[in-house]
Each structure stands twice: as structure tokens, then as C-alpha cells.
Amino acid sequence: MSSLNSLIFMYNVFSKSAFLVGMLSMSLTACKKDEIKVTSEFGAAPTLAASTANAGVLAKANADNTAVTYTWTPYTIKTSDDSKVASTVTYTLQFAKAGTNFASVKEVDGGAVAASSLAIKTSKLNSLLLSLGLPVAQSGQVDVRLKTFVAGNQPTLYSSTTKLTATPYDECSAPNADTWGLVGPAGDGWPGATATDRELKWDCNANAYVLRTTLNAGDFKFRKDKDWGVNLGALTKPLTPGAAPTPLKPNGEDMTITTPGTYTVKLTVVGSGTGVTAATLTVTP
Known part of the structure; x- marks a missing residue:
């Protein structure tokens, strides 16, 4: 091969190599620019609120009436790209005798995911109070909190405690106050x-x-x-x-x-x- 042909060959090889390197560099740059980082932000424990702090004297005649309604803001999981997070959230109301630090609780299902309130009937509240050992026909007090469970590795969350005062009736009493x-x-x-x-x-x-x-x-x-x-x-x-x-x-x-x-x-x-x-x-x- 003549010297001139050798120079032409080397030039062509160099030119193609330079072109490939340039394309690869551009490709890598484009990948860096197009990269999306998705981050998740887990919400704090929901805050529990009650329609009343004193349900008063419960009566069997009002068994089907609402005694107290609890509300809370649904638990949230936010992402930086607003995509949906596949996670199940369940809510449970826990009742315990006041001052026992929830050593023994009675639970009521509060729903899942978008649930944000629960109305408790007089009959249900009365049964809860009696099962916790509150005496009949005497004013007593219970502690109430919301337990929030998030599927996955997130810890179970608890709201701050609210107190409820009420006087339960004997469930074996006449349906009305009549004698x-x-x-x-x-x-x-x-x-x-x-x-x-x-x-x-x-x-x-x-x-x-x-x-x-x-x-x-x-x-x-x-x-x-x-x-x-x-x-x-x-x-x-x-x-x-x-x-x-x-x-x-x-x-x-x-x-x-x-x-x-x-x-x-x-x-x-x-x-x-x-x-x-x-x-x-x-x-x-």
C-alpha cells in the first residue's frame, strides 16, 4: 500500500471513531437529562376529633340513634410525580377505660383508604362501655384513639387520645323508661x-x-x-x-x-x- 493510501485509510478510521464517540457522548448526556427520580412522602398520623366529649345518659329507647361521631383526615402518601401508590390503609377506633394507657382495648372497624368518619350508635357505645367494665347507671369515662395501619414496612400510627364521658344502661332493661x-x-x-x-x-x-x-x-x-x-x-x-x-x-x-x-x-x-x-x-x- 502506498504512503498516500495509508494516510487516507487512517483518516477514515479516525473520522468514524470520532463520530461514534461523539454519538455515545450525546446519548449519555441525553440519558442524564431525561432521568426521573420518584420520591415518596408518608403522611403523619391522622388527627382524631369527636362530635361530643360527653354522650350523656344513654337510654335503650335511643339504641338506634347516633351517640357520637368520630372524624379524621385520611392518611396520605404523596409522590413527586403524582403517581398512585398501591398501599392499603385501614383505620380502627380503640376504646379503653380512662387512665389505663390502652392496656386493654375494645376495637371498632373504621374502614379503609378514603374513610374519614364513623358514627357510633347508642347501642354500640353502651356495649363498649359495659365490656370495659364501666358500671351501669353511673357516669364513666373512656379514652379513645385512632389506629392507622399502612400496608408495607410503615409502622402502625396512633392519633392523640380523646376522652368520652357517658352513663351506660343495663342492656337487660326495659326498652323504654316506662313502668x-x-x-x-x-x-x-x-x-x-x-x-x-x-x-x-x-x-x-x-x-x-x-x-x-x-x-x-x-x-x-x-x-x-x-x-x-x-x-x-x-x-x-x-x-x-x-x-x-x-x-x-x-x-x-x-x-x-x-x-x-x-x-x-x-x-x-x-x-x-x-x-x-x-x-x-x-x-x-
């Missing part, structure tokens, strides 16, 4: 200077007001809260009730016990106060 008494000569006579109502006790198993007592031969009726404003009697007169359910009505007729003896009196009442819509009676030896 019912038997009055008339079959019992202790018609109410007057000395005669008193023979009160029937609420029986949870029978779901009725029940009285086991000695009855005289004579007439009788039932009245609410030792007052004639609401009373129950037979649909017609004369009537001697027995083991078959006997329908009663407000301001009904006197009923009669024909044979003195010891009887179980069972009164089933639908409704409360002047809103009594139905009632039945059985009287068995």
Missing part, C-alpha cells in the same frame, strides 16, 4: 290513700313485663308510671284473661280474676307512653 303496675281489687285495690300499684318487672327473656304474685278475686287494670294518663284494659267486658294472649287497648275495660291464687302476669307492650299501639296479656297459675 307498668297492676291496680284494682284483684291486687291492692284502686289507687287512693293507701292502695299502691303492683309493679311488673321487665323480663329480657320474655321481652315483656312480668309479675309473679298472689291475686284476689276482683277487677284490675294496668297503668303506666303510677298515673291514669296512660292505662290498659280489655277490649270488652266482662273478661277473665288466661294462658292465651288477650289483646288490650288504652283506656280499655276492667278485667276480672274469678279465682284467687298465685299467678304469673305477663304484659307485652308495643310503643311507649301515649304512643302505645298494641298490648297483650297472659295470666297463668
